[in-house]
Amino acid sequence: MVEKRHLRSERLVVKVGTSTLTHPNGKLNLQAIDQLCYTLSGLVNEGKQVVLVSSGAIGVGLGLMGIDERPSSIPQQQAIAAVGQTQLMTVYQQRFAIYGQKIGQILLTHDVVDYPISHQNVLNTFENLLQLNVIPIVNENDTVAVDELDHHTKFGDNDQLSAIVATTIDADLLIMLSDIDGFFDKNPRKFADAVLKSKINHIDEQTFEGAGGQGTKLGTGGMTTKLKAAQKMLNAGKSMILANGENPSIIFKLLQGDPLGTLFQTQK
Numbered sequence: 001m002v003e004k005r006h007l008r009s010e011r012l013v014v015k016v017g018t019s020t021l022t023h024p025n026g027k028l029n030l031q032a033i034d035q036l037c038y039t040l041s042g043l044v045n046e047g048k049q050v051v052l053v054s055s056g057a058i059g060v061g062l063g064l065m066g067i068d069e070r071p072s073s074i075p076q077q078q079a080i081a082a083v084g085q086t087q088l089m090t091v092y093q094q095r096f097a098i099y100g101q102k103i104g105q106i107l108l109t110h111d112v113v114d115y116p117i118s119h120q121n122v123l124n125t126f127e128n129l130l131q132l133n134v135i136p137i138v139n140e141n142d143t144v145a146v147d148e149l150d151h152h153t154k155f156g157d158n159d160q161l162s163a164i165v166a167t168t169i170d171a172d173l174l175i176m177l178s179d180i181d182g183f184f185d186k187n188p189r190k191f192a193d194a195v196l197k198s199k200i201n202h203i204d205e206q207t208f209e210g211a212g213g214q215g216t217k218l219g220t221g222g223m224t225t226k227l228k229a230a231q232k233m234l235n236a237g238k239s240m241i242l243a244n245g246e247n248p249s250i251i252f253k254l255l256q257g258d259p260l261g262t263l264f265q266t267q268k
Ligand SMILES: Nc1ncnc2c1ncn2[C@@H]1O[C@H](COP(=O)(O)OP(=O)(O)O)[C@@H](O)[C@H]1O
Pocket: 016, 017, 018, 019, 020, 177, 178, 179, 180, 182, 183, 184, 185, 186, 187, 188, 189, 210, 211, 212, 213, 214, 215, 216, 218, 219, 220, 221, 222, 223
């Protein structure tokens, strides 16, 4: 029998990517969204404090506007994100309401932690929402966050933002849901013999070499940004699990210690 994991998880951050929230045809994946809302509401009822970092503004906006290809122009992407974010929050509002769960929207930029005053303001908002049993739903503020170089082709990533949020609010655990079972020694979409890593306690250049390229059409970061997020968590002495978000209720199993996905945790 495979050993159970030991995790502390009174306050956790869950990050979901575009590939979990939308189908490849651009439509909303309602099953995944419903299950996500059910699961997170269930965790709050158990007494846990939960933050959701959700991508999907651009993906949902493209679907809503009936546009097939993500435009390369940043202002066009920003416009689509503005439309998609509203739709995304409307869907969350409806679905969480079924379980009596309240939500609040927080749009952030990565540099928020660099400035002590904005850092404190953001922290105050999170703390107060969590004390009220509200689930804060975070996305990058795509309207203002266009200053990074790689924004010529894509937006900054929510993978690293979720680690920034988790360390800022001193969460014990970051659960990152994606369209893949975890971190493999090489990209499993290219190499049939790729092997899933169940536990990683140290990330170095060799680990990054296994992260091959961008994933899906609408997702942005691929595995590199997930590893950078994991590195941030490990450096802060915290844990991260990367797992498949096809059925977001997998979170219940992960929190029970089932050895699914990849656990990033320093050697205990
Ligand atoms: N070593 C690896 N292990 C797992 N997935 C990898 C690896 N290298 C690259 N990938 C790619 O990263 C993708 C996940 O990233 P991404 O598409 O950005 O997802 P999300 O939308 O969930 O953020 C996988 O579907 C896979 O194609």
